Amino acid sequence: MTDFAEIERQFHAEDPEFRVTRADQVPPNYPSITDAWLTDVLCKGTPGAEVIGHGLDERDDGTSNRRRIFVHYNAAGEAAGLPAAIFCKSAETLLNRLSMASSGISKIEPDFYTYARERLDMEAPRAWYSAFDPNNHAYLVALHDMTDSVEFCDHTTPMNRARAESQIDQMARLHARFYDSPELGTASLPFSHWPDYWASLMRLAPQFGEYCDIAFGASEDLFPPELYARRADIWPLTMASVERHRKLPRCLTHGDVHLKNWYVKPGDRMGLSDWQAITAAHWSRDLIYGITTALTIENRRAWFDDLLRLYVEKMREYGVPGISFDEALLNCRQQIFTALAFWTITYRPAPGMPDMQPVPTTREFLRRIGAAVVELDALASFG
Numbered sequence: 001m002t003d004f005a006e007i008e009r010q011f012h013a014e015d016p017e018f019r020v021t022r023a024d025q026v027p028p029n030y031p032s033i034t035d036a037w038l039t040d041v042l043c044k045g046t047p048g049a050e051v052i053g054h055g056l057d058e059r060d061d062g063t064s065n066r067r068r069i070f071v072h073y074n075a076a077g078e079a080a081g082l083p084a085a086i087f088c089k090s091a092e093t094l095l096n097r098l099s100m101a102s103s104g105i106s107k108i109e110p111d112f113y114t115y116a117r118e119r120l121d122m123e124a125p126r127a128w129y130s131a132f133d134p135n136n137h138a139y140l141v142a143l144h145d146m147t148d149s150v151e152f153c154d155h156t157t158p159m160n161r162a163r164a165e166s167q168i169d170q171m172a173r174l175h176a177r178f179y180d181s182p183e184l185g186t187a188s189l190p191f192s193h194w195p196d197y198w199a200s201l202m203r204l205a206p207q208f209g210e211y212c213d214i215a216f217g218a219s220e221d222l223f224p225p226e227l228y229a230r231r232a233d234i235w236p237l238t239m240a241s242v243e244r245h246r247k248l249p250r251c252l253t254h255g256d257v258h259l260k261n262w263y264v265k266p267g268d269r270m271g272l273s274d275w276q277a278i279t280a281a282h283w284s285r286d287l288i289y290g291i292t293t294a295l296t297i298e299n300r301r302a303w304f305d306d307l308l309r310l311y312v313e314k315m316r317e318y319g320v321p322g323i324s325f326d327e328a329l330l331n332c333r334q335q336i337f338t339a340l341a342f343w344t345i346t347y348r349p350a351p352g353m354p355d356m357q358p359v360p361t362t363r364e365f366l367r368r369i370g371a372a373v374v375e376l377d378a379l380a381s382f383g
Contacts, residue, residue, distance in 0.1 A: 002101050002137075010136040011094045026133040027140050029092045030056055030067055038071060041129045041142065042082055049077035063105065063276065063356050065092040068145060085145040086128055089276075090138070095354050097137050104192065104200055105276040106139040107132045111190055112275040113141060116252065122173040123271035150271065151264040155364040159259070159294050161303065166270040167262065167290055168307050171254075172314035174272070175283040179251040179320045184280040191252065194245045194281035198338070205350035209235050212341050215348035222363060223370040230379055238337040240382055241285075248282035248331070255279050256342065257290035258365060260357070284331035287311060289339035291332075292372040293365045300372060308332070333381035340369050 020027045021036040035051040043049040050073065057068035070085050091097040091106050100106040113130035129142040151157070183189045192200070202208050213235060220228050254261075255277030263271045291300060291307060305325075312323050347362045349355060373379065 004098055004101070007098060007101055007137050008094060011097060014136070023129065023131075026131045026138050027090065028133075028136060028138040030059070030065075030069075030088070030090065033069065038069070042071065042086070043073075043077060046077065046080045046082060048074070049080055049082060050074045051077065059092070061093070061096070061354070063096070063354065064089040064100065064109075065096055066090075068147070069142075083128070083145060085147070087125075087143045087145045087147070088140060089143075090140045099204060099353055100139075100276075101137040104197070106137050107134075108191065108278055109141050109276040110139055112278050115189055116278075117275075120174060120177055122170050123265065123269060124275070125271070125273050146263065149265075153259045153262045153264065155259060155361045157259060157264070159296070159299065160268065162268040163264065163270055164291075164295060164299070164303060164307060165310060166268060167294060168287075168311050169314055170270055170272055171257070171283070171286055171290060172311055172318055174254065175251045175286065176315055176318035176320045177252065179283075179315075180249045181251075184250050184252070189252065189280075191278050191280050193250065194253070194255075194279045194285070195242050197255075197277075197279045198242045205345075205352050207350045208345060209238075211348045211350040212238070212344040215344035215346075218348060219344070219363075219366050219370070222367040224374045227370050227374050227379075233379065234337065234340070237379070237382065238341050241334050241337040244331075244334055245282050245285075248284075250280040251283050253279055253281040253283060253286045255281070255286070257286050258293040258342075260361060262294070282331060282335070283315075284328065285335040285338060287328075288332035288336045288372075289342075292336065292339060292369045295368070297368055297371045300368070301375065304376075329376075330381060333376050333378040336369065336373055336376065336378045340366075340373065343369060 014028055018032055019034045020032050021034055023040040027033050035054060038051040038054055051071055052074050053072040055070045060066040066089050068085050068087050071083060073082055091100045110130035110132045113127040117124060125143045127141055127143050132139040178184060178189060185193060216231055216234060254272060256274065261272060261274040263273060265271060308328050309325055312325060312328055315323055343362055343365045346356050347366065
């Protein structure tokens with residue numbers, strides 16, 4: 001069990017003058033990073049290359065603390081075309097470190113880049129460095145900087161049919177790769193089963209369900225009246241959707257596939273980032289979460305059946321036969337409730353949780369998910 005008091009003690013005991021100089025040292029914060037550390041991380045395999053200076057971009061806080069690092073090299077590094085910038089994620093503040101430690105995020109994302117990324121044939125970021133310190137729960141992931149080469153999405157990003165179909169393809173590639181694999185949950189793919197991950201969220205915030213309900217109550221203007229009238233049923237259905245995973249096949253799932261975690265490459269090819277909630281779960285949770293947050297209500301109504309059939313076809317193409325449309329639809333209807341919970345808790349975070357998303361984003365995703373709950377008759381999905 002995570003010792004939060006010890007994490008807090010170690011955080012306050014950290015020397016503000018401490019600096020990391022080797023790649024085997026996990027930076028506890030961005031000021032601790034040195035040119036020597038960057039040289040060890042970025043210049044291996046490039047004879048004579050050294051980092052001779054670096055600068056920090058503004059920090060962007062959310063679930064993690066995100067920051068770009070601008071890097072300057074000697075002549076050998078410049079000639080080799082080493083990266084001028086890297087994009088980093090860490091747990092620099094105490095609140096972030098405690099919340100990420102409780103849910104395991106500070107270990108999950110480095111584990112994804114260490115154990116899974118290079119085994120996946122899909123569009124996702126690649127890492128220069130990923131590490132987690134189990135002693136103080138510091139972590140750092142340094143990614144290839146894509147700022148100038150892709151379009152990062154938000155709730156206003158236009159999603160045409162080609163982009164939506166690309167999302168379906170990317171999710172099928174992910175889900176099929178380790179479908180029902182005995183590796184899931186072992187040292188080679190050390191990711192929690194979704195019900196266990198959910199339980200860790202409840203430990204992080206014992207008032208999680210209460211604050212989801214508070215947020216639901218504050219969302220009456222966003223939801224269809226028939227959904228709002230069933231307020232008392234939402235949390236029991238949410239817990240039932242979690243428990244359903246114990247009887248379903250597992251695969252590797254992203255876990256938080258809302259539109260802000262996608263990016264667009266030229267040609268309307270979609271990529272998936274922010275791998276900090278990855279679990280072994282049933283694919284239907286990712287699928288319904290991705291579709292309902294990415295698409296406007298109108299486009300989801302028009303395209304949903306076609307996209308679901310496309311997903312079934314893609315899973316078959318990538319080696320997972322035998323999924324029927326009706327089975328996929330029922331599972332998606334049942335799994336929409338934890339997608340809703342992820343955004344109600346974002347709207348009204350429970351004590352001990354950071355603010356995670358801008359209010360306009362949260363409200364729009366709640367509006368889209370709420371409409372889908374009603375229109376897919378998810379409230380009747382458990383009989």
